[in-house]
Amino acid sequence: MSDSMHELILQHQFLFAGVLVILCLLLFCCLLRAFKGPTVADRLVSVNMMGTMVMVIIGILTIMMNEGYLADIALIYAMLSFLAVILLTKVMIGIHKEESVSENGADDNKENGKENS
Secondary structure (H helix, E strand, O other): OHHHHHHHHHHHHHHHHHHHHHHHHHHHHHHOOOOOOHHHHHHHHHHHHHEEEEEHHHHHHHHOOOOOHHHHHHHHHHHHHHHHHHHHHHHHHHHHHHHHHHHHHHHHHHHHHHHHO
C-alpha cells in the first residue's frame, strides 16, 4: 500500500474516533433527559433517540473494525429498540387512561355527595 493510502485510512480512523466520542457525549445527554424529562413524551423521545444513536455507533464500529456481523447486530438492535418504544408508549397510554378514569370517578363521587347533602 502506498503512503498516501495509509495516511487516508489513518485520517478516516481519527474521524470515526472523533464521531464516536461526540456520539457518546450526546448519548449521555439523552440519558440525562430520559431521567430528568419533565414529561413522559420527553422521556420516550430521548429513549428512542438513544436507540438510534447506539445503532449509529454500532454502524461506525462495523466500518472501523471491518466486521460484517456488527451490521446484523445493529439491525436486531433497531428492531428491539422500536418494539421497546412501542411497548413503553402502550404502557404510558394505559397508565394515563387509568388515571383519567380514576379522576373522573372521584369527581363523580364528589358531585354525588354534594347532591345527596
